[in-house]
Amino acid sequence: MAAVAEITSEAAVASNNTTTAANKNDNNNNLDSETKPASESEFTVQKLVDMFTKLNPLAKEFFPSSYSKNNPNELHFNNFAVPVKQSANDNFPKRKRNNFNQGRRKLNGRAYRAQQEDSIRRTVYVSDIDQHVTEERLAGLFSGCGQVVDCRVCGDPHSVLRFAFVEFADEQGARAALNLGGTMLGYYPVRVLPSKTAILPVNPTFLPRSEDEREMCTRTVYCTNIDKKVSQVEVKNFFESICGEVTRLRLLGDQVHSTRIAFVEFAMAESAIVALNCSGMALGSQPVRVSPSKTPVRPRVTRPAMH
Numbered sequence: 001m002a003a004v005a006e007i008t009s010e011a012a013v014a015s016n017n018t019t020t021a022a023n024k025n026d027n028n029n030n031l032d033s034e035t036k037p038a039s040e041s042e043f044t045v046q047k048l049v050d051m052f053t054k055l056n057p058l059a060k061e062f063f064p065s066s067y068s069k070n071n072p073n074e075l076h077f078n079n080f081a082v083p084v085k086q087s088a089n090d091n092f093p094k095r096k097r098n099n100f101n102q103g104r105r106k107l108n109g110r111a112y113r114a115q116q117e118d119s120i121r122r123t124v125y126v127s128d129i130d131q132h133v134t135e136e137r138l139a140g141l142f143s144g145c146g147q148v149v150d151c152r153v154c155g156d157p158h159s160v161l162r163f164a165f166v167e168f169a170d171e172q173g174a175r176a177a178l179n180l181g182g183t184m185l186g187y188y189p190v191r192v193l194p195s196k197t198a199i200l201p202v203n204p205t206f207l208p209r210s211e212d213e214r215e216m217c218t219r220t221v222y223c224t225n226i227d228k229k230v231s232q233v234e235v236k237n238f239f240e241s242i243c244g245e246v247t248r249l250r251l252l253g254d255q256v257h258s259t260r261i262a263f264v265e266f267a268m269a270e271s272a273i274v275a276l277n278c279s280g281m282a283l284g285s286q287p288v289r290v291s292p293s294k295t296p297v298r299p300r301v302t303r304p305a306m307h
Contacts, residue, residue, distance in 0.1 A: 119198035122149075122170060124177045127163040127193075129153065130186025131276050135164070135292055141185060142166050146173020150199050155279030155291045161188060162276070162291075165199045208296055216296035218269045219247075221276065223262040224291075227284025228253060230260075238283055239264055244271030248297045259286060265297045 129138065139151040147169040155162055168174045174194070181192040208214040226235065232251045240246050245267040253260030266272050272292070279290040 116198050119167065120195055122174050123165055123167040123195035123198060124174050125163065125193045125195040126166060127161070127191045128188050129162045129164055129190055130188050131160060131162060132273060133162075133186045138164055138185070139166065141183065141190075142168075142173075142177050142180065145176035145180070146170060148173075150201075152199050152294075153292055155276060155289045159280070160277065162279070165195055165197070167199050207294065213296040213298075216265060217293055219267070219272050220263055220265045220293040220295075220297055221272050222291045222293040222295075223264060224259070224289045225286050226251070226253075226260045226262055226288055227286040228258065228260055230284040235262055235264070235283065239266075239275055239278070242278060243275040244268055248299070250297050263293055263295070263297045 124142075126138065133153075135151045135153050138153060139148045142148055142151075145168065148166060149169050150167040151164060152166075153162055153164040166177065168177065178192050178194070180190070182189045208217055223235075232249060235251060236246050236249050243266060246264055247267050248263075248265040250263045251260060252262065264275065266275065276290050276292070278288060280287050282288075
């Protein structure tokens, strides 16, 4: 190893001297060629050749650790480490960009907003609705203006009267419906205005699937803004003390919303109509909102016990 280092050092010094001589300007080079003998430069190059030929190419310093002694003619190049380029952004998580998917998402967003705006133009807002007016009766009133595709009656906690959203198949039906403002429906004249929001569609899997389930909907109310501290027993006692016998109750909530919702099914359809008057009454610390339900309260499916 010492001999190799000494030869390598001498070769480096000779190489530096040759490089320095080669980098002189043209005038000096011409002068050197006239004053120095040509054999000196030839001697320097020959000396380099002689020093390099003395190196042993089979010395272990010139072979990588992956060199196989059993098969000296084979080098395992797959064992070499591949250099990895690093940048300042390597410490941050990288996200694959897919311009096609991004464009499609943007298109879906634009299409959704366009659909919402179209639905709003086809919807009217109806207020001051008598509490005894059903959705079917309200839809029947506006059916003369055009095809009614959806009708949603909602309870108002600040009034005994209710409000609704009626959606038509086209904008002409919605414009014609504005002329029905002031029409007596029950004991009160209704007000009709262009809607600022679209009707949120109901999951079709929850809608009634049979005549029996449609009958169940006439006995069911949908309640919102229920205090989270109120238990299911308290909700049942609240409605039974005012409206009548409750046959089925489903109280739902999550960790995101500050209040809960409930579906309350009564034994009689008349009790469900009376329950609409409870909208605005305090249930716990919150005024409950009561509306007719579009979905029945289906009995829970009990799975057979594992033996």
